Amino acid sequence: MNERRPSRPQRGRPAPRKQGPRRPPAEDPARRVALDVLRAVRQRDAYANLVLPDLLRRQRLSGRDAALATELAYGASRAQGMLDAIIAACLDRPLDKVDGPVLDCLRLGAYQLLRTRIPQHAAVTSTVDLARADAGSHVAGFVNAVLRKISEQDEDAWMAELTPDRDSDPIGHLAMRTAHPRWVARAFAEALGDKGSDLEAALEADDARPAVHLAARPGEISADELAAITGGDVAPYSPYGVHLPTGAGDPGDSEPIRERLAVVQDEGSQLCAVALTRAPLAGPDERWLDLCAGPGGKAGMLGALAATQGAHVDAVEQAPHRAKLVERATEGLPVTVHVADGRESGLAPGFDRVLVDAPCSGLGALRRRPEARWRRKPSDVPDLSKLQGELLTAALDLTRSGGVVAYVVCSPHLAETEGVVGDVARRSKAQVLDAREFFPGVPQLGDGPYVQLWPHRHGTDAMFCAVLRKP
Numbered sequence: 001m002n003e004r005r006p007s008r009p010q011r012g013r014p015a016p017r018k019q020g021p022r023r024p025p026a027e028d029p030a031r032r033v034a035l036d037v038l039r040a041v042r043q044r045d046a047y048a049n050l051v052l053p054d055l056l057r058r059q060r061l062s063g064r065d066a067a068l069a070t071e072l073a074y075g076a077s078r079a080q081g082m083l084d085a086i087i088a089a090c091l092d093r094p095l096d097k098v099d100g101p102v103l104d105c106l107r108l109g110a111y112q113l114l115r116t117r118i119p120q121h122a123a124v125t126s127t128v129d130l131a132r133a134d135a136g137s138h139v140a141g142f143v144n145a146v147l148r149k150i151s152e153q154d155e156d157a158w159m160a161e162l163t164p165d166r167d168s169d170p171i172g173h174l175a176m177r178t179a180h181p182r183w184v185a186r187a188f189a190e191a192l193g194d195k196g197s198d199l200e201a202a203l204e205a206d207d208a209r210p211a212v213h214l215a216a217r218p219g220e221i222s223a224d225e226l227a228a229i230t231g232g233d234v235a236p237y238s239p240y241g242v243h244l245p246t247g248a249g250d251p252g253d254s255e256p257i258r259e260r261l262a263v264v265q266d267e268g269s270q271l272c273a274v275a276l277t278r279a280p281l282a283g284p285d286e287r288w289l290d291l292c293a294g295p296g297g298k299a300g301m302l303g304a305l306a307a308t309q310g311a312h313v314d315a316v317e318q319a320p321h322r323a324k325l326v327e328r329a330t331e332g333l334p335v336t337v338h339v340a341d342g343r344e345s346g347l348a349p350g351f352d353r354v355l356v357d358a359p360c361s362g363l364g365a366l367r368r369r370p371e372a373r374w375r376r377k378p379s380d381v382p383d384l385s386k387l388q389g390e391l392l393t394a395a396l397d398l399t400r401s402g403g404v405v406a407y408v409v410c411s412p413h414l415a416e417t418e419g420v421v422g423d424v425a426r427r428s429k430a431q432v433l434d435a436r437e438f439f440p441g442v443p444q445l446g447d448g449p450y451v452q453l454w455p456h457r458h459g460t461d462a463m464f465c466a467v468l469r470k471p
Protein backbone atom coordinates (compact mmCIF):
# COMPACT_ATOMS: atom_id res chain seq x y z
CA MET A 1 0.00 0.00 0.00
CA ASN A 2 1.16 3.48 -0.80
CA GLU A 3 2.10 5.07 2.49
CA ARG A 4 1.59 8.57 1.24
CA ARG A 5 -2.00 7.85 0.52
CA PRO A 6 -3.70 5.74 3.19
CA SER A 7 -6.59 3.86 1.65
CA ARG A 8 -9.15 5.12 4.11
CA PRO A 9 -9.78 8.83 4.34
CA GLN A 10 -10.11 9.89 7.95
CA ARG A 11 -13.67 10.97 8.40
CA GLY A 12 -14.64 13.98 10.42
CA ARG A 13 -11.15 15.39 10.71
CA PRO A 14 -10.79 18.29 8.31
CA ALA A 15 -7.18 19.23 7.70
CA PRO A 16 -6.06 22.18 9.79
CA ARG A 17 -6.74 25.40 8.01
CA LYS A 18 -3.60 27.11 6.84
CA GLN A 19 -2.82 30.78 7.26
CA GLY A 20 -2.98 32.71 4.02
CA PRO A 21 -5.61 33.78 1.54
CA ARG A 22 -9.10 33.99 2.93
CA ARG A 23 -11.34 31.03 2.63
CA PRO A 24 -13.87 31.46 -0.22
CA PRO A 25 -17.43 32.28 0.77
CA ALA A 26 -19.53 29.27 1.79
CA GLU A 27 -21.64 29.46 -1.35
CA ASP A 28 -19.31 30.43 -4.10
CA PRO A 29 -21.85 30.99 -6.89
CA ALA A 30 -19.64 29.84 -9.77
CA ARG A 31 -18.87 26.53 -8.09
CA ARG A 32 -22.50 26.17 -7.05
CA VAL A 33 -23.56 26.47 -10.70
CA ALA A 34 -20.90 23.98 -11.80
CA LEU A 35 -22.01 21.51 -9.12
CA ASP A 36 -25.67 21.89 -10.11
CA VAL A 37 -24.73 21.14 -13.71
CA LEU A 38 -22.87 17.97 -12.69
CA ARG A 39 -25.86 16.96 -10.61
CA ALA A 40 -28.38 17.54 -13.40
CA VAL A 41 -26.24 15.50 -15.79
CA ARG A 42 -25.97 12.61 -13.33
CA GLN A 43 -29.50 12.62 -11.95
CA ARG A 44 -31.64 13.35 -14.95
CA ASP A 45 -29.42 12.74 -17.95
CA ALA A 46 -29.42 16.47 -18.70
CA TYR A 47 -27.13 17.96 -21.33
CA ALA A 48 -24.52 20.18 -19.68
CA ASN A 49 -24.59 22.70 -22.51
CA LEU A 50 -28.37 23.08 -22.19
CA VAL A 51 -28.63 23.41 -18.39
CA LEU A 52 -25.62 25.66 -17.88
CA PRO A 53 -26.91 28.83 -19.61
CA ASP A 54 -30.12 28.68 -17.60
CA LEU A 55 -28.28 28.26 -14.30
CA LEU A 56 -25.91 31.11 -15.15
CA ARG A 57 -28.88 33.35 -15.83
CA ARG A 58 -30.64 32.36 -12.62
CA GLN A 59 -27.54 33.02 -10.53
CA ARG A 60 -26.95 36.23 -12.54
CA LEU A 61 -23.38 35.17 -13.27
CA SER A 62 -21.41 36.85 -15.99
CA GLY A 63 -17.81 37.66 -16.87
CA ARG A 64 -15.18 35.81 -14.90
CA ASP A 65 -17.66 34.01 -12.64
CA ALA A 66 -19.54 32.65 -15.64
CA ALA A 67 -16.26 31.64 -17.27
CA LEU A 68 -15.19 29.79 -14.11
CA ALA A 69 -18.54 28.00 -13.79
CA THR A 70 -18.35 26.97 -17.46
CA GLU A 71 -14.78 25.74 -17.19
CA LEU A 72 -15.56 23.68 -14.08
CA ALA A 73 -18.87 22.25 -15.31
CA TYR A 74 -17.64 21.33 -18.80
CA GLY A 75 -14.16 20.32 -17.72
CA ALA A 76 -15.33 18.01 -14.92
CA SER A 77 -17.98 16.49 -17.20
CA ARG A 78 -15.47 15.85 -19.96
CA ALA A 79 -12.83 14.38 -17.63
CA GLN A 80 -15.27 12.33 -15.57
CA GLY A 81 -13.79 8.88 -16.24
CA MET A 82 -10.27 10.01 -15.46
CA LEU A 83 -11.42 11.84 -12.29
CA ASP A 84 -13.37 8.77 -11.18
CA ALA A 85 -10.33 6.54 -11.57
CA ILE A 86 -8.32 8.88 -9.34
CA ILE A 87 -11.11 9.27 -6.79
CA ALA A 88 -11.55 5.48 -6.71
CA ALA A 89 -7.85 5.07 -5.97
CA CYS A 90 -8.36 7.17 -2.82
CA LEU A 91 -11.31 5.21 -1.46
CA ASP A 92 -11.66 2.09 0.63
CA ARG A 93 -14.93 1.17 -1.07
CA PRO A 94 -16.09 0.90 -4.66
CA LEU A 95 -16.91 4.20 -6.31
CA ASP A 96 -20.54 3.19 -6.84
CA LYS A 97 -20.99 3.00 -3.08
CA VAL A 98 -20.39 6.75 -2.79
CA ASP A 99 -23.64 8.74 -2.71
CA GLY A 100 -24.32 10.63 -5.92
CA PRO A 101 -24.31 14.15 -4.40
CA VAL A 102 -21.00 13.41 -2.64
CA LEU A 103 -19.50 12.02 -5.85
CA ASP A 104 -20.50 15.24 -7.67
CA CYS A 105 -18.55 17.23 -5.06
CA LEU A 106 -15.53 14.95 -5.33
CA ARG A 107 -15.49 15.28 -9.12
CA LEU A 108 -15.76 19.05 -8.90
CA GLY A 109 -12.99 19.26 -6.32
CA ALA A 110 -10.73 16.77 -8.11
CA TYR A 111 -11.08 18.69 -11.38
CA GLN A 112 -10.05 21.93 -9.71
CA LEU A 113 -7.06 20.27 -8.10
CA LEU A 114 -5.83 18.44 -11.18
CA ARG A 115 -6.76 20.55 -14.16
CA THR A 116 -6.93 24.18 -13.04
CA ARG A 117 -4.62 26.69 -11.44
CA ILE A 118 -6.98 27.25 -8.56
CA PRO A 119 -4.91 27.11 -5.35
CA GLN A 120 -5.29 23.83 -3.47
CA HIS A 121 -6.76 25.35 -0.34
CA ALA A 122 -9.44 27.18 -2.34
CA ALA A 123 -10.30 24.07 -4.35
CA VAL A 124 -10.63 21.94 -1.23
CA THR A 125 -12.36 24.31 1.17
CA SER A 126 -14.85 25.62 -1.38
CA THR A 127 -15.82 22.06 -2.32
CA VAL A 128 -16.08 20.98 1.31
CA ASP A 129 -18.37 23.96 1.94
CA LEU A 130 -20.62 22.86 -0.90
CA ALA A 131 -20.63 19.27 0.34
CA ARG A 132 -21.55 20.45 3.83
CA ALA A 133 -24.37 22.62 2.51
CA ASP A 134 -25.76 19.86 0.29
CA ALA A 135 -25.14 16.62 2.16
CA GLY A 136 -24.49 17.69 5.75
CA SER A 137 -21.52 18.06 8.05
CA HIS A 138 -21.03 14.31 8.32
CA VAL A 139 -19.73 14.13 4.71
CA ALA A 140 -17.61 17.28 4.89
CA GLY A 141 -14.75 15.44 6.60
CA PHE A 142 -14.90 12.61 4.08
CA VAL A 143 -14.80 14.97 1.08
CA ASN A 144 -12.00 16.92 2.71
CA ALA A 145 -9.92 13.78 3.30
CA VAL A 146 -10.36 12.41 -0.22
CA LEU A 147 -9.52 15.76 -1.83
CA ARG A 148 -6.45 16.15 0.37
CA LYS A 149 -5.24 12.76 -0.82
CA ILE A 150 -5.88 13.63 -4.43
CA SER A 151 -3.94 16.86 -3.97
CA GLU A 152 -0.82 14.93 -2.98
CA GLN A 153 -0.04 14.31 -6.64
CA ASP A 154 -0.58 16.25 -9.85
CA GLU A 155 -2.40 14.86 -12.87
CA ASP A 156 0.77 13.53 -14.51
CA ALA A 157 1.79 11.61 -11.39
CA TRP A 158 -1.69 10.13 -11.01
CA MET A 159 -1.71 9.17 -14.65
CA ALA A 160 1.69 7.52 -14.32
CA GLU A 161 0.27 5.47 -11.48
CA LEU A 162 -3.10 4.53 -12.98
CA THR A 163 -2.61 4.46 -16.75
CA PRO A 164 -2.05 1.11 -18.47
CA ASP A 165 1.36 0.56 -20.01
CA ARG A 166 1.75 2.26 -23.38
CA ASP A 167 3.48 -0.66 -25.10
CA SER A 168 1.27 -3.48 -23.92
CA ASP A 169 -2.04 -1.56 -24.00
CA PRO A 170 -1.67 1.49 -26.27
CA ILE A 171 -5.41 2.14 -26.56
CA GLY A 172 -6.06 1.83 -22.82
CA HIS A 173 -3.09 4.10 -22.20
CA LEU A 174 -4.27 6.86 -24.53
CA ALA A 175 -7.89 6.47 -23.44
CA MET A 176 -6.97 7.12 -19.81
CA ARG A 177 -4.54 9.94 -20.59
CA THR A 178 -7.08 11.80 -22.71
CA ALA A 179 -10.10 11.02 -20.51
CA HIS A 180 -11.96 8.86 -23.03
CA PRO A 181 -13.77 5.59 -22.46
CA ARG A 182 -11.74 2.74 -23.86
CA TRP A 183 -14.40 1.71 -26.40
CA VAL A 184 -14.45 5.22 -27.87
CA ALA A 185 -10.66 5.26 -28.16
CA ARG A 186 -10.83 1.86 -29.85
CA ALA A 187 -13.48 3.11 -32.33
CA PHE A 188 -11.23 6.09 -33.18
CA ALA A 189 -8.23 3.76 -33.61
CA GLU A 190 -10.16 1.48 -35.96
CA ALA A 191 -11.34 4.41 -38.07
CA LEU A 192 -7.85 5.90 -38.21
CA GLY A 193 -6.12 2.55 -38.71
CA ASP A 194 -3.64 3.75 -36.09
CA LYS A 195 -2.98 3.08 -32.42
CA GLY A 196 -0.10 5.49 -32.05
CA SER A 197 0.59 9.12 -32.78
CA ASP A 198 -2.42 9.81 -34.99
CA LEU A 199 -4.75 8.32 -32.40
CA GLU A 200 -3.07 10.35 -29.68
CA ALA A 201 -3.51 13.56 -31.69
CA ALA A 202 -7.16 12.68 -32.43
CA LEU A 203 -8.02 11.98 -28.80
CA GLU A 204 -6.17 15.05 -27.56
CA ALA A 205 -7.99 17.29 -30.06
CA ASP A 206 -11.23 15.66 -28.98
CA ASP A 207 -10.47 16.54 -25.37
CA ALA A 208 -9.86 20.22 -26.11
CA ARG A 209 -12.54 22.90 -26.09
CA PRO A 210 -13.52 23.59 -29.71
CA ALA A 211 -13.75 27.00 -31.33
CA VAL A 212 -17.23 28.23 -32.20
CA HIS A 213 -17.88 28.13 -35.96
CA LEU A 214 -20.45 30.26 -37.73
CA ALA A 215 -22.01 29.71 -41.14
CA ALA A 216 -22.89 32.78 -43.19
CA ARG A 217 -26.25 32.33 -44.87
CA PRO A 218 -25.58 31.91 -48.60
CA GLY A 219 -27.09 34.72 -50.64
CA GLU A 220 -27.33 37.03 -47.60
CA ILE A 221 -23.81 37.73 -46.36
CA SER A 222 -20.32 36.54 -47.30
CA ALA A 223 -17.89 34.80 -44.96
CA ASP A 224 -15.57 37.83 -45.33
CA GLU A 225 -18.30 40.21 -44.20
CA LEU A 226 -19.30 37.93 -41.35
CA ALA A 227 -15.68 37.65 -40.18
CA ALA A 228 -15.30 41.43 -40.29
CA ILE A 229 -18.45 42.00 -38.23
CA THR A 230 -17.75 39.31 -35.63
CA GLY A 231 -13.99 39.73 -35.37
CA GLY A 232 -13.56 36.08 -36.39
CA ASP A 233 -11.43 34.43 -39.07
CA VAL A 234 -12.67 33.16 -42.40
CA ALA A 235 -12.75 29.36 -42.16
CA PRO A 236 -10.12 27.44 -44.10
CA TYR A 237 -12.43 25.12 -46.05
CA SER A 238 -16.11 26.05 -45.98
CA PRO A 239 -16.96 28.93 -48.34
CA TYR A 240 -19.48 30.13 -45.73
CA GLY A 241 -17.54 29.48 -42.54
CA VAL A 242 -16.11 31.78 -39.88
CA HIS A 243 -14.20 30.71 -36.77
CA LEU A 244 -14.77 32.88 -33.72
CA PRO A 245 -11.85 33.63 -31.42
CA THR A 246 -11.73 31.59 -28.21
CA GLY A 247 -13.61 33.26 -25.38
CA ALA A 248 -15.60 35.47 -27.75
CA GLY A 249 -18.64 35.21 -25.49
CA ASP A 250 -22.11 34.04 -26.39
CA PRO A 251 -22.34 34.01 -30.20
CA GLY A 252 -26.13 34.30 -29.89
CA ASP A 253 -25.57 37.92 -28.82
CA SER A 254 -23.93 38.87 -32.09
CA GLU A 255 -25.92 40.93 -34.57
CA PRO A 256 -25.62 38.62 -37.63
CA ILE A 257 -27.06 35.74 -35.60
CA ARG A 258 -29.88 37.83 -34.17
CA GLU A 259 -30.69 39.05 -37.67
CA ARG A 260 -30.56 35.47 -39.01
CA LEU A 261 -27.75 36.20 -41.44
CA ALA A 262 -25.63 33.49 -39.83
CA VAL A 263 -25.96 30.46 -37.56
CA VAL A 264 -23.66 28.56 -35.24
CA GLN A 265 -22.62 25.47 -37.20
CA ASP A 266 -19.49 23.35 -37.16
CA GLU A 267 -17.44 23.78 -40.33
CA GLY A 268 -17.61 20.01 -40.94
CA SER A 269 -21.42 20.14 -40.98
CA GLN A 270 -21.30 23.01 -43.45
CA LEU A 271 -18.95 21.05 -45.72
CA CYS A 272 -21.17 17.96 -45.71
CA ALA A 273 -24.32 19.93 -46.57
CA VAL A 274 -22.50 21.76 -49.35
CA ALA A 275 -21.01 18.48 -50.66
CA LEU A 276 -24.50 17.24 -51.51
CA THR A 277 -25.03 20.29 -53.74
CA ARG A 278 -21.66 19.83 -55.47
CA ALA A 279 -22.20 16.32 -56.84
CA PRO A 280 -22.75 16.58 -60.61
CA LEU A 281 -26.24 15.80 -61.92
CA ALA A 282 -27.59 15.24 -65.41
CA GLY A 283 -31.18 16.39 -65.85
CA PRO A 284 -33.40 18.31 -63.45
CA ASP A 285 -32.04 19.68 -60.20
CA GLU A 286 -35.03 21.13 -58.41
CA ARG A 287 -36.31 18.71 -55.79
CA TRP A 288 -34.08 18.35 -52.77
CA LEU A 289 -34.81 16.38 -49.61
CA ASP A 290 -33.39 16.47 -46.09
CA LEU A 291 -34.59 13.23 -44.52
CA CYS A 292 -33.42 13.81 -40.91
CA ALA A 293 -33.63 17.55 -40.60
CA GLY A 294 -33.96 18.49 -36.93
CA PRO A 295 -32.93 20.93 -35.56
CA GLY A 296 -32.36 22.40 -39.00
CA GLY A 297 -28.71 23.39 -39.31
CA LYS A 298 -28.15 21.70 -42.65
CA ALA A 299 -31.73 22.32 -43.80
CA GLY A 300 -31.02 26.05 -43.34
CA MET A 301 -27.87 25.78 -45.41
CA LEU A 302 -29.58 23.68 -48.11
CA GLY A 303 -32.62 25.99 -48.13
CA ALA A 304 -30.44 29.06 -48.64
CA LEU A 305 -28.50 27.34 -51.45
CA ALA A 306 -31.76 26.10 -53.00
CA ALA A 307 -33.06 29.68 -52.99
CA THR A 308 -30.07 30.81 -55.05
CA GLN A 309 -30.55 27.94 -57.53
CA GLY A 310 -34.31 27.81 -57.98
CA ALA A 311 -34.67 24.52 -56.10
CA HIS A 312 -37.03 23.51 -53.25
CA VAL A 313 -36.24 21.46 -50.13
CA ASP A 314 -38.55 19.05 -48.34
CA ALA A 315 -37.35 18.56 -44.77
CA VAL A 316 -38.49 15.50 -42.81
CA GLU A 317 -38.14 15.21 -39.04
CA GLN A 318 -39.67 12.60 -36.81
CA ALA A 319 -39.77 14.52 -33.52
CA PRO A 320 -42.45 17.25 -33.59
CA HIS A 321 -40.54 19.64 -31.31
CA ARG A 322 -37.44 19.32 -33.50
CA ALA A 323 -39.56 19.84 -36.63
CA LYS A 324 -40.59 23.19 -35.10
CA LEU A 325 -36.92 24.09 -34.80
CA VAL A 326 -36.46 23.23 -38.49
CA GLU A 327 -39.37 25.54 -39.35
CA ARG A 328 -37.76 28.34 -37.41
CA ALA A 329 -34.31 27.70 -38.96
CA THR A 330 -35.71 27.76 -42.50
CA GLU A 331 -38.22 30.62 -42.22
CA GLY A 332 -38.34 32.60 -45.44
CA LEU A 333 -36.54 29.87 -47.41
CA PRO A 334 -38.01 27.48 -50.01
CA VAL A 335 -38.34 24.68 -47.47
CA THR A 336 -41.40 22.59 -46.52
CA VAL A 337 -41.18 20.78 -43.19
CA HIS A 338 -42.89 17.41 -42.65
CA VAL A 339 -43.25 15.61 -39.33
CA ALA A 340 -42.75 11.97 -40.32
CA ASP A 341 -40.59 8.91 -39.97
CA GLY A 342 -38.06 9.16 -42.79
CA ARG A 343 -38.39 5.42 -43.38
CA GLU A 344 -41.99 5.88 -44.44
CA SER A 345 -42.43 9.56 -45.09
CA GLY A 346 -45.18 9.20 -47.68
CA LEU A 347 -43.42 11.77 -49.90
CA ALA A 348 -43.58 11.26 -53.66
CA PRO A 349 -40.32 9.78 -54.94
CA GLY A 350 -38.21 11.39 -57.66
CA PHE A 351 -35.90 13.68 -55.62
CA ASP A 352 -32.78 14.94 -57.36
CA ARG A 353 -30.65 15.37 -54.22
CA VAL A 354 -31.20 13.79 -50.80
CA LEU A 355 -29.37 14.31 -47.53
CA VAL A 356 -29.50 11.62 -44.85
CA ASP A 357 -27.91 13.22 -41.79
CA ALA A 358 -28.76 10.18 -39.74
CA PRO A 359 -29.21 9.91 -35.97
CA CYS A 360 -25.92 8.55 -34.68
CA SER A 361 -23.77 7.95 -31.61
CA GLY A 362 -22.33 11.47 -31.91
CA LEU A 363 -18.81 10.16 -31.20
CA GLY A 364 -17.58 12.75 -33.68
CA ALA A 365 -18.84 15.70 -31.64
CA LEU A 366 -17.86 14.65 -28.13
CA ARG A 367 -15.78 17.80 -27.70
CA ARG A 368 -18.95 19.89 -28.04
CA ARG A 369 -21.01 17.81 -25.58
CA PRO A 370 -18.97 17.53 -22.44
CA GLU A 371 -20.75 14.60 -20.78
CA ALA A 372 -21.63 12.61 -23.90
CA ARG A 373 -18.58 10.38 -23.97
CA TRP A 374 -19.50 8.87 -20.60
CA ARG A 375 -23.17 8.49 -21.43
CA ARG A 376 -22.96 6.68 -24.75
CA LYS A 377 -22.49 2.91 -24.59
CA PRO A 378 -21.11 0.51 -27.21
CA SER A 379 -24.44 -1.31 -27.03
CA ASP A 380 -26.10 1.82 -28.57
CA VAL A 381 -24.32 1.28 -31.88
CA PRO A 382 -26.07 -1.79 -33.37
CA ASP A 383 -29.56 -0.24 -33.07
CA LEU A 384 -28.28 3.01 -34.53
CA SER A 385 -26.59 1.24 -37.48
CA LYS A 386 -29.82 -0.61 -38.23
CA LEU A 387 -31.82 2.64 -38.25
CA GLN A 388 -29.13 4.36 -40.33
CA GLY A 389 -29.27 1.57 -42.93
CA GLU A 390 -33.06 1.78 -43.10
CA LEU A 391 -32.98 5.56 -43.54
CA LEU A 392 -30.32 5.36 -46.25
CA THR A 393 -32.35 2.69 -48.06
CA ALA A 394 -35.48 4.87 -47.84
CA ALA A 395 -33.47 7.83 -49.16
CA LEU A 396 -32.39 5.85 -52.22
CA ASP A 397 -35.98 4.74 -52.78
CA LEU A 398 -37.06 8.40 -52.82
CA THR A 399 -34.29 9.43 -55.26
CA ARG A 400 -34.76 9.50 -59.03
CA SER A 401 -32.52 7.43 -61.25
CA GLY A 402 -29.25 9.35 -61.63
CA GLY A 403 -29.97 11.43 -58.50
CA VAL A 404 -27.54 11.65 -55.57
CA VAL A 405 -27.71 10.87 -51.87
CA ALA A 406 -25.28 12.16 -49.25
CA TYR A 407 -25.12 9.95 -46.17
CA VAL A 408 -23.70 11.87 -43.22
CA VAL A 409 -23.07 10.95 -39.59
CA CYS A 410 -21.25 12.80 -36.87
CA SER A 411 -19.28 9.73 -35.93
CA PRO A 412 -16.16 7.95 -37.13
CA HIS A 413 -17.39 4.58 -35.78
CA LEU A 414 -16.94 2.13 -38.67
CA ALA A 415 -20.22 0.35 -37.93
CA GLU A 416 -22.06 3.66 -38.48
CA THR A 417 -20.00 4.79 -41.45
CA GLU A 418 -18.45 2.37 -43.94
CA GLY A 419 -20.44 -0.55 -42.52
CA VAL A 420 -23.81 1.07 -43.22
CA VAL A 421 -22.89 2.49 -46.62
CA GLY A 422 -21.14 -0.66 -47.87
CA ASP A 423 -24.09 -2.80 -46.91
CA VAL A 424 -26.78 -0.56 -48.45
CA ALA A 425 -24.75 0.14 -51.61
CA ARG A 426 -24.28 -3.59 -52.17
CA ARG A 427 -27.96 -4.36 -51.77
CA SER A 428 -29.28 -1.36 -53.72
CA LYS A 429 -26.55 -1.44 -56.39
CA ALA A 430 -26.09 2.31 -55.86
CA GLN A 431 -22.81 3.71 -57.17
CA VAL A 432 -20.50 5.03 -54.46
CA LEU A 433 -18.96 8.26 -55.74
CA ASP A 434 -15.59 9.59 -54.63
CA ALA A 435 -16.85 12.06 -52.03
CA ARG A 436 -13.42 13.73 -51.81
CA GLU A 437 -14.21 15.54 -55.07
CA PHE A 438 -16.99 17.42 -53.29
CA PHE A 439 -14.65 18.67 -50.55
CA PRO A 440 -12.28 20.73 -52.73
CA GLY A 441 -9.25 22.17 -50.95
CA VAL A 442 -9.69 19.98 -47.88
CA PRO A 443 -6.40 18.12 -47.20
CA GLN A 444 -5.77 14.69 -45.68
CA LEU A 445 -8.87 12.95 -46.93
CA GLY A 446 -7.19 9.57 -47.37
CA ASP A 447 -7.85 7.14 -50.20
CA GLY A 448 -11.59 7.71 -50.59
CA PRO A 449 -14.26 7.09 -51.65
CA TYR A 450 -15.56 8.23 -48.28
CA VAL A 451 -14.69 11.42 -46.46
CA GLN A 452 -13.90 11.28 -42.76
CA LEU A 453 -13.15 14.66 -41.20
CA TRP A 454 -11.25 14.89 -37.89
CA PRO A 455 -10.74 17.56 -35.22
CA HIS A 456 -6.96 17.04 -35.23
CA ARG A 457 -6.67 17.25 -39.03
CA HIS A 458 -9.37 19.69 -40.05
CA GLY A 459 -10.42 21.48 -36.86
CA THR A 460 -13.96 20.20 -37.46
CA ASP A 461 -16.12 17.64 -35.74
CA ALA A 462 -15.39 14.08 -36.91
CA MET A 463 -18.08 14.07 -39.61
CA PHE A 464 -18.36 11.23 -42.10
CA CYS A 465 -19.79 11.73 -45.59
CA ALA A 466 -20.51 9.22 -48.38
CA VAL A 467 -22.12 10.20 -51.68
CA LEU A 468 -24.12 7.64 -53.68
CA ARG A 469 -25.73 7.79 -57.09
CA LYS A 470 -29.01 5.97 -57.64
CA PRO A 471 -28.73 3.52 -60.55
Ligand SMILES: C[S@@+](CC[C@H](N)C(=O)[O-])C[C@H]1O[C@@H](n2cnc3c(N)ncnc32)[C@H](O)[C@@H]1O
Pocket residue numbers: 269291292293294295296297298299316317318319322340341342343357358359360
Ligand atom coordinates in the same frame (compact mmCIF):
# COMPACT_ATOMS: atom_id res chain seq x y z
C1 LIG B 1 -28.08 14.10 -36.63
S1 LIG B 1 -29.63 14.78 -36.37
C2 LIG B 1 -29.81 15.78 -37.80
C3 LIG B 1 -29.13 17.11 -37.70
C4 LIG B 1 -29.63 18.09 -38.74
N1 LIG B 1 -29.47 17.59 -40.08
C5 LIG B 1 -28.92 19.42 -38.63
O1 LIG B 1 -27.95 19.67 -39.35
O2 LIG B 1 -29.34 20.22 -37.79
C6 LIG B 1 -30.72 13.47 -36.69
C7 LIG B 1 -32.18 13.85 -36.62
O3 LIG B 1 -32.94 12.74 -37.10
C8 LIG B 1 -34.13 12.65 -36.35
N2 LIG B 1 -34.67 11.29 -36.55
C9 LIG B 1 -34.44 10.19 -35.79
N3 LIG B 1 -35.07 9.14 -36.32
C10 LIG B 1 -35.69 9.58 -37.43
C11 LIG B 1 -36.52 8.96 -38.40
N4 LIG B 1 -36.81 7.65 -38.32
N5 LIG B 1 -37.01 9.73 -39.40
C12 LIG B 1 -36.72 11.03 -39.46
N6 LIG B 1 -35.95 11.69 -38.57
C13 LIG B 1 -35.44 10.95 -37.57
C14 LIG B 1 -33.72 13.00 -34.96
O4 LIG B 1 -34.83 13.44 -34.21
C15 LIG B 1 -32.70 14.13 -35.22
O5 LIG B 1 -33.35 15.37 -35.19
